[in-house]
Amino acid sequence: MKIAVADLQSLVEQVLARHGVASARAPLLAATIVAAERDGSRSHGLQRLAGYVSSLSSGWVDGAAEPVVHEAGPGLLKVDARNGFAQVALAEAAPRLRAMADRQGSAIMTTADGHHFAALWPDIEPLAVDGYIALTMVNTRASMVVWQGTHKVLGTNPMAFACPRRSRPPVVWDQASSVMSQGDVLLASAARRPLPEGVGVDGDGQATTDPDAVLRDGALVPFGGVKGGSLAFMIEVLATLGGARFGFEDRSATIPGAVTSNAGQFLLLIDPRRFGDSFLDRIEQLIEQLREAGTGRLPGDLRYERRRIAERDGLELSPEMHDYLLTASIA
Numbered sequence: 245m246k247i248a249v250a251d252l253q254s255l256v257e258q259v260l261a262r263h264g265v266a267s268a269r270a271p272l273l274a275a276t277i278v279a280a281e282r283d284g285s286r287s288h289g290l291q292r293l294a295g296y297v298s299s300l301s302s303g304w305v306d307g308a309a310e311p312v313v314h315e316a317g318p319g320l321l322k323v324d325a326r327n328g329f330a331q332v333a334l335a336e337a338a339p340r341l342r343a344m345a346d347r348q349g350s351a352i353m354t355t356a357d358g359h360h361f362a363a364l365w366p367d368i369e370p371l372a373v374d375g376y377i378a379l380t381m382v383n384t385r386a387s388m389v390v391w392q393g394t395h396k397v398l399g400t401n402p403m404a405f406a407c408p409r410r411s412r413p414p415v416v417w418d419q420a421s422s423v424m425s426q427g428d429v430l431l432a433s434a435a436r437r438p439l440p441e442g443v444g445v446d447g448d449g450q451a452t453t454d455p456d457a458v459l460r461d462g463a464l465v466p467f468g469g470v471k472g473g474s475l476a477f478m479i480e481v482l483a484t485l486g487g488a489r490f491g492f493e494d495r496s497a498t499i500p501g502a503v504t505s506n507a508g509q510f511l512l513l514i515d516p517r518r519f520g521d522s523f524l525d526r527i528e529q530l531i532e533q534l535r536e537a538g539t540g541r542l543p544g545d546l547r548y549e550r551r552r553i554a555e556r557d558g559l560e561l562s563p564e565m566h567d568y569l570l571t572a573s574i575a
């Protein structure tokens with residue numbers, strides 16, 4: 245069946261509010277899930293909703309948490325998400341972060357004690373639409389083996405970067421440090437589809453294409469081998485600057501029903517206008533060169549196209565998901 249994006253948003257809001265997300269915050273959180281589904285980022289779309297509900301019901305995450313934003317120095321915001329969702333913490337901090345970047349040219353936010361269970365691009369795309377360059381990173385529960393290690397210490401630590409353009413949607417890339425995100429492994433498991441070679445290892449550290457073996461007691465591997473491991477390490481350091489837990493310190497595995505990671509987020513905001521007036525022209529020159537070199541799709545382009553179609557035609561929803569949404573919005 246098809247559902248209009250606005251109707252899906254309303255259903256997801258109801259599900260989240262029914263399970264303990266403060267009603268003032270449910271629209272924001274629902275928007276990140278619906279935006280991922282709408283733009284085709286399915287690894288972090290509707291399939292994640294049951295995980296949010298489970299974490300909320302288990303008491304592992306506090307849907308009513310009120311974040312505290314503290315100015316830790318010039319251009320530095322330290323945010324305590326108070327065991328709530330990271331998106332809520334960012335929404336609380338964003339006006340001050342923007343004001344700092346307007347005043348000083350750049351600003352950094354670090355969030356601790358927050359749960360980020362979504363794609364990262366929704367956090368930064370709006371900032372680039374308003375002319376800022378934005379870079380964000382999140383650490384997650386230990387789920388990768390890196391640097392010849394034999395067990396998991398670092399997470400699939402994602403990173404996203406957004407660059408404004410003149411009169412065009414920004415270029416936004418958003419990727420995990422692993423060859424494949426855990427969300428895509430979950431999708432493969434649900435579809436009983438083997439993983440491509442080189443994505444993960446089983447509990448004995450042997451390469452496997454079985455998604456369930458990876459999820460059970462195995463691990464993912466970083467993209468680009470050692471280099472992806474290095475990026476994941478950097479993200480672990482930056483995302484925990486404000487006192488967040490390392491991925492290996494996450495206790496979710498010991499709490500029945502806990503699915504989300506309690507970890508950290510780092511966000512760097514730059515106002516390129518501070519460096520002169522030529523920035524947007526230079527970016528267009530760069531993209532023109534890429535076009536001449538054969539680049540068709542820029543990161544973000546496919547999402548924007550899927551968004552346009554979804555806003556026009558609605559989204560495909562399986563009968564099972566529709567039933568789940570209806571049931572979970574009242575029970």
Ligand code: NDP
Binds near residue numbers: 364400417418423546
């Ligand atoms: P993908 O491999 O699907 O995509 C990575 C990036 O590459 C995207 O920006 C994508 O753009 C771009 N891209 C892909 N193919 C092309 C192409 N042919 N030409 C140009 N650009 C291309 O991402 P991942 O699987 O690594 O990550 C998926 C999601 O998982 C991310 O949103 C990430 O934030 C999220 N994640 C979240 C975690 C969390 O704890 N919150 C943990 C780990 C991952 P486009 O978007 O346009 O397709």
